[in-house]
Amino acid sequence: MSLFSLGYLMFNGILLILYYTVCRRKQWILLLAASLFYYTLLSGQGMVYLLLHALVTYAGARRLSSLEDACRIRRKDPSLDREGKKKVKAAFTRRKRVVLWTVIILHLLVLARLKYWTDLFPSAPSLLLPLGISFYTFMSISYLVDVYGGKYPAEQNFARLLLYLSWFPQMIQGPIGRYPDMAPQFQKTHTFDSDRARRGMLLILFGLLKKYVVADMLVNEISDLFDGPVDGLPGSLIVFGILLYSAQQYADFSGGIDIVAGFSSLFGIELAPNFRQPYFSTSLGDFWRRWHISLGAFMRDYVFYPFALLKPMQKFGKWCTKHLGKHAGRVLPACIANILVFFIVGIWHGAQLHYVLWGLYNGLVIALSDLTAPFWTGLANKLHMNTESKGFHVFRIIRTFVIVNIGWYFDRITDFRSCMTCLARTLTHFDAGHFASALVQEFCTGSDKLTVFGSMALALVGCIVIFVVSFRKETGHDVSGELMAGKPAVQGVLVMLSLMLILSSFLFTTSAGGFLYANF
């Protein structure tokens, strides 16, 4: 039952009727039952992993909470002086740390065994990767670390924790929801809100448009280019292919997120935001605060800060300040933490070398940009450049877009040698004169021209629509709100046009692809 099947639509329809009528008093139980049913249908034996995983997280967090309570009680002992209280806290912190790390390592080992084992040892028997395991593992880790840090007590009800980890719209490709954001929403009794429902449906429609009209229209062309031999491709066609991938990747992932966020909001459950017009970013760091936001936030809170605040890293920062100057002391420890974060992000995408390189590329570019920031500021001042002007803002956006697209080479071209060949040919054999003939030769072998160019024309229309909507959002407009407040005739025409675009895509679709991020 994929996100764009009639079955999924009916499943949600029936659920919504039950949710707002007969199950109003126990809405969260209905959502849990629906989530488990959906997951069993999709992942079968993966359900065993999910249940065991949730059980371990539940038990681990309860233990952390009970240790925290015991520590608090012991520290209230009037016979203890300040030093004694300190010792009690240190002893309990050690015990809590053992529990935390045991559970986290266990979860990561299971993830590593299921996700990476076959990549590392091709002859080893492969196990089916349970759907969404990365996402619920990250959600568990965030929950456990927060309980360990005393941000909130452990959930007492296993079923409620299970719902947090298995909420069906976000199960497949995220976002990585946080427990304190999600749990209160599940506990609340929701009444039907027509405005919220209309917003949700507009979001679903926009997500479907992204997925069908752009992502699915480009997938075959990109595959034709990069999944075969690349030695003879002109650089201009490679750049074109990467630009197509740039559109496909964004439309696929953000489209999928729009769809699930839309469905979730129909139930009154708002998911964490995952995209904020990433191609309008003014730096690579900014891009990663706008693309897969929930993953970036997870990495910031649970990898970047904990690592950068380690005593050796703090000492290193002081050493840098003393020997290399204030700026180096300020940014170098953070740069190293950033490189680690992106290395992990790369590995998370897959154990293959190209993902590791992609992660490192991002980490190194951000580190280099932070380290050299004073030089660029000085240069801009010397050249009397107005860095606050609109023109400079546009320049920054284009520069970031180019940097991001260089990164997509490593992400999309899975074979390392092919990736290097493509990068080299982009620089040395751009060959714009042969672009058109090479394009026809590459894309039209085995497919008729009408299908190829029809799908690409449709994708272009889709990209224009996405750009216009994104531009308005970027300039502070509430696009859905404005549409809903507009004339019904305009609303009707826009919705009909969107539906027509989606339906037109069926003329050119050769395969109903899944979502890229459902594989993680």
Add this chain to the structure above:
Amino acid sequence: MDELLEILQDVTDEVDFKTEEHLIDDGLLNSFDILQIISALDDAYGISIPASEIVPANFNSAKAMLALVNRLQQEG
């Protein structure tokens, strides 16, 4: 408070810590600043600020940071 303000101004003098109440929410402090502030506070007050305390409520103003320092000192 004066001592804390001096420490904060030493980390970055581009922010008016005396008056700002939304240092994190308004993006006036970035991750470099946060790391430097934590390191300076750890040294000055003999505390250890864990990553779990890095939430906007604790770093939005000098007053909030002072409250965090006092709390961690009391907790030992």
